[in-house]
Amino acid sequence: MLFPWKNNDNSKDHAKSRLKLIIAHDRASINSDILKAMREEILDVVARYVEVDREEMEFSLSNDQRMTSLTANLPIRQIKRLGELQRQLQENNGLDLQKIEVVEIDKTADSKNAPSK
Amino acid sequence: MSRIIVVTSGKGGVGKTTTTSNLGAALAKQNRSVALIDADFGLRNLDLLLGLEERVVYTAIDVLAGECRLAQALVKDKRLKGLVLLPAAQNRNKEAVRPEQMQKIATALAKGYDYILIDCPAGIELGFRNAISAAQEALIVTTPEVAAVRDADRVIGLLEAEGVNKISLIVNRVKPHMVEENKMMSVEDVLELLGVPLNGVVPVDEKVIEATNRGEPLVLGEFESTPAMAYTNIAKRLEGEKVPFLDLMANQGNILSRLRKIFGG
Ligand SMILES: Nc1ncnc2c1ncn2[C@@H]1O[C@H](COP(=O)(O)OP(=O)(O)O)[C@@H](O)[C@H]1O
Ligand SMILES: [Mg+2]
Numbered sequence: 001m002l003f004p005w006k007n008n009d010n011s012k013d014h015a016k017s018r019l020k021l022i023i024a025h026d027r028a029s030i031n032s033d034i035l036k037a038m039r040e041e042i043l044d045v046v047a048r049y050v051e052v053d054r055e056e057m058e059f060s061l062s063n064d065q066r067m068t069s070l071t072a073n074l075p076i077r078q079i080k081r082l083g084e085l086q087r088q089l090q091e092n093n094g095l096d097l098q099k100i101e102v103v104e105i106d107k108t109a110d111s112k113n114a115p116s117k
Numbered sequence: 118m119s120r121i122i123v124v125t126s127g128k129g130g131v132g133k134t135t136t137t138s139n140l141g142a143a144l145a146k147q148n149r150s151v152a153l154i155d156a157d158f159g160l161r162n163l164d165l166l167l168g169l170e171e172r173v174v175y176t177a178i179d180v181l182a183g184e185c186r187l188a189q190a191l192v193k194d195k196r197l198k199g200l201v202l203l204p205a206a207q208n209r210n211k212e213a214v215r216p217e218q219m220q221k222i223a224t225a226l227a228k229g230y231d232y233i234l235i236d237c238p239a240g241i242e243l244g245f246r247n248a249i250s251a252a253q254e255a256l257i258v259t260t261p262e263v264a265a266v267r268d269a270d271r272v273i274g275l276l277e278a279e280g281v282n283k284i285s286l287i288v289n290r291v292k293p294h295m296v297e298e299n300k301m302m303s304v305e306d307v308l309e310l311l312g313v314p315l316n317g318v319v320p321v322d323e324k325v326i327e328a329t330n331r332g333e334p335l336v337l338g339e340f341e342s343t344p345a346m347a348y349t350n351i352a353k354r355l356e357g358e359k360v361p362f363l364d365l366m367a368n369q370g371n372i373l374s375r376l377r378k379i380f381g382g
Contacts, residue, residue, distance in 0.1 A: 010299045010300075011299070011300050012296075012299050012300060012301055012302045012303075012306065013299070015261075015262070015263050015301075015302050015306075016302055016306050016310070018263060019263055019266055019267060019310050020310065022267055023266075023267060023270045023310060026267065026270060026271055026274075027270070027274060030271070030274055031274060031278075
């Protein structure tokens with residue numbers, strides 16, 4: 001080896017990346033208030049477009065080796081009609097819905113137990 | 118206006134008691150009146166670090182039990198006008214005191230002293246809750262190691278939940294040569310993780326151990342040492358002075374690192 005000192009294994013980088021993960025997880029699991037506030041806000045946005053089953057929904061934080069992630073499982077009861085959406089959005093903030101691509105909704109699907117994934 | 122400050126960390130052995138004793142002495146040296154409260158019931162050692170152990174007569178428990186007046190329990194430091202210690206009981210455990218009682222004592226002391234520094238026990242149970250009950254501010258002591266930083270983050274969260282929002286950080290036991298070699302997190306790394314303002318940086322130094330052997334806070338020593346300067350600076354920053362942080366890396370330009378620079382290592 002020509003420059004043996006180039007080969008140090010930077011154990012401080014391990015320390016830092018491990019701490020980033022574990023601190024994120026600690027903070028989230030301890031401060032349930034933050035999680036609650038975030039959940040309410042996300043739900044407000046989602047509820048503008050679809051009707052969510054509030055009893056069945058799940059919010060959770062998990063982390064693996066690389067990252068902490070937020071998983072939201074929101075069973076959808078019913079998806080709103082395009083016209084309804086258009087009215088709502090225009091009332092709220094004058095958005096131009098023409099720019100949003102419309103996806104055909106299968107009206108025969110059982111809207112009560114629509115899969116959430 | 119007096120200030121009630123808790124010195125806390127979550128993890129044990131990171132330097133809370135060392136910080137409390139040196140900071141108390143440094144503030145007293147700057148002509149402030151300071152009362153130190155040892156809140157580590159059952160494992161008291163602030164009296165030892167200050168060299169006051171032989172003069173302890175009463176403890177906080179005696180005050181609470183009405184067996185003596187608060188003023189009688191205070192041990193005066195003869196070397197420093199204005200520095201007193203309220204010892205913890207050694208023969209009782211942490212459950213012997215409740216948060217309201219600690220609050221009462223600290224508030225009473227706040228009438229007579231500029232600073233009340235509370236030396237917190239390790240952990241986050243009752244002893245911790247006692248120690249923070251009266252605090253308006255907190256000094257978090259941590260070291261650049263994973264367990265200490267994690268515990269510090271937890272404790273910061275708990276303090277914030279209790280409404281103690283004036284929080285700053287002391288990074289203790291920094292080893293400049295390890296930081297240089299990327300084998301230890303730097304102060305900047307720790308700050309980035311914890312997200313609270315820095316109040317001081319203290320290197321690992323044998324003189325800290327020598328001073329505890331003698332029972333004499335470093336800032337009272339004959340010779341200036343790096344850790345003594347660090348504690349003096351922390352005291353000044355508490356007083357609102359803008360003092361630049363010590364450059365612990367200044368002496369790290371050894372032959373190896375200079376070679377590394379030359380070879381772009
Ligand atoms: N900067 C330092 N350099 C060298 N030793 C230190 C330093 N800070 C603390 N120590 C040593 O570490 C040990 C734990 O310190 P202490 O203040 O009792 O921690 P805590 O009160 O957080 O449990 C003691 O033996 C002390 O002398
Ligand atoms: Mg201690």
